[in-house]
Amino acid sequence: MIPAPFDYVRAASADEAIAALAEHGDDAKLLAGGMSLLPLMKLRLATPAVLVDVGRVRELSYIRDADDHLAVGALTRHRDLETSDVLAAHCAPLRMVASEVGDNQVRHRGTIGGSVAHGDPASDLPALLLALDATFVVRGPGGERTIAAADFFHGFLETALEPDELLTEIRVPKARGTGFAYEKFQRRAQDWAIVGAMAVRNGDTRVALVNMGGTPLRALGVEEALAGGASVEQAAEHAAEGTEPPGDINATAEYREHLARVLVRRALEAASA
Amino acid sequence: MGGSVRIGTTVNGQAHEDEVEPRLLLVQYLREVVGLTGTKIGCDTSSCGACTVLVDGESVKSCTMLAAQADGSAVTTIEGLAQGEGLHPVQAAFHDQHALQCGFCTAGMVMATVSLLDEIPNPTERDVRLGLEGNLCRCTGYHNIVQAVLAAAGTNG
Numbered sequence: 001m002i003p004a005p006f007d008y009v010r011a012a013s014a015d016e017a018i019a020a021l022a023e024h025g026d027d028a029k030l031l032a033g034g035m036s037l038l039p040l041m042k043l044r045l046a047t048p049a050v051l052v053d054v055g056r057v058r059e060l061s062y063i064r065d066a067d068d069h070l071a072v073g074a075l076t077r078h079r080d081l082e083t084s085d086v087l088a089a090h091c092a093p094l095r096m097v098a099s100e101v102g103d104n105q106v107r108h109r110g111t112i113g114g115s116v117a118h119g120d121p122a123s124d125l126p127a128l129l130l131a132l133d134a135t136f137v138v139r140g141p142g143g144e145r146t147i148a149a150a151d152f153f154h155g156f157l158e159t160a161l162e163p164d165e166l167l168t169e170i171r172v173p174k175a176r177g178t179g180f181a182y183e184k185f186q187r188r189a190q191d192w193a194i195v196g197a198m199a200v201r202n203g204d205t206r207v208a209l210v211n212m213g214g215t216p217l218r219a220l221g222v223e224e225a226l227a228g229g230a231s232v233e234q235a236a237e238h239a240a241e242g243t244e245p246p247g248d249i250n251a252t253a254e255y256r257e258h259l260a261r262v263l264v265r266r267a268l269e270a271a272s273a
Numbered sequence: 274m275g276g277s278v279r280i281g282t283t284v285n286g287q288a289h290e291d292e293v294e295p296r297l298l299l300v301q302y303l304r305e306v307v308g309l310t311g312t313k314i315g316c317d318t319s320s321c322g323a324c325t326v327l328v329d330g331e332s333v334k335s336c337t338m339l340a341a342q343a344d345g346s347a348v349t350t351i352e353g354l355a356q357g358e359g360l361h362p363v364q365a366a367f368h369d370q371h372a373l374q375c376g377f378c379t380a381g382m383v384m385a386t387v388s389l390l391d392e393i394p395n396p397t398e399r400d401v402r403l404g405l406e407g408n409l410c411r412c413t414g415y416h417n418i419v420q421a422v423l424a425a426a427g428t429n430g
Contacts, residue, residue, distance in 0.1 A: 006295055008278050034337065042298075105334045105385065189403070
């Protein structure tokens with residue numbers, strides 16, 4: 001399978017990438033690691049006229065301790081996340097979930113920013129960043145703005161990013177000593193989650209769902225039940241509330257709802273242990 | 274639209290300069306431009322890992338990477354592992370442990386193993402099984418492959 005023809009532009013810096021996007025407009029698409037975009041292009045589900053390759057923009061590959069939060073460059077690879085000492089000390093869930101993405105080969109190429117900007121509800125990292133209340137820094141011709149994770153994911157593969165904007169940084173609150181668990185149900189080890197559930201327990205409890213609708217989701221019904229004193233078993237029964245899971249070759253919508261309840265219960269139990 | 278892009282790579286230690294279509298995949302570049310057919314195209318959807326090669330020492334699926342993205346990089350394929358007549362230790366371990374039947378996944382398995390042992394020189398069996406999750410074999414049931422990787426560990430040098 002071969003992608004449709006396109007023009008290839010390599011950006012050496014964030015500014016060059018933004019200039020290329022401004023020049024080519026809606027016809028252009030950013031290429032980071034390519035782990036999500038290239039498969040879509042090979043199937044010709046995506047046919048951008050211009051690919052702006054930001055894979056060499058090293059200035060956007062970093063993990064920094066920024067006092068009250070961690071600043072992660074958008075082009076930081078999953079491999080760098082899963083081996084980061086800074087994350088081990090200050091945000092173990094991010095390190096752990098990065099190690100769950102795809103397989104070694106995918107993690108050697110794929111980036112956190114690519115995963116976020118692609119906006120696939122079956123991805124692992126967007127759901128975690130939603131649960132952690134991350135903030136996304138984006139830059140366009142008009143300058144920089146920040147978008148809360150809760151406002152970023154608009155629909156299936158749709159985000160708050162404008163066509164002329166580049167995601168540059170992910171800011172994650174420090175999560176030291178946090179109880180955390182990710183339960184991912186899949187047919188083969190490397191596959192996308194059929195359903196995933198993660199629980200972050202640090203005083204309050206956050207629960208996020210993977211592949212239970214057009215975007216990553218918070219399981220607010222579960223969180224409210226727990227805040228109201230419900231047991232883990234009782235709270236997990238609310239896991240599918242407000243979701244619109246897809247039905248596909250892997251699972252019906254009803255089966256996904258069942259999985260959500262079971263996986264949320266397991267995640268809550270594991271995060272409390 | 275399309276045009277061409279000039280790329281310079283080092284494949285198995287040998288420098289190459291080529292004018293390629295931007296949409297040319299790395300696996301096609303290796304097989305059809307450089308002429309090294311040891312790297313296989315399996316699923317073509319970045320699931321099976323048959324196309325695994327090393328780019329700057331790290332395993333990647335060459336069916337899901339553009340040749341243009343490898344510009345300036347050192348690529349190692351299965352043909353580049355053995356020095357002289359002897360097999361590379363990972364190849365020798367696959368041979369000794371009968372870690373293949375039809376052999377179609379083997380080049381990718383070996384390359385993924387070289388990268389894995391570089392990152393985890395003394396892996397547990399669980400490390401090996403997780404580390405090779407991106408490589409599918411439809412013949413062996415994996416048991417002998419895992420044994421081969423464990424046997425090669427520590428001799429991968």
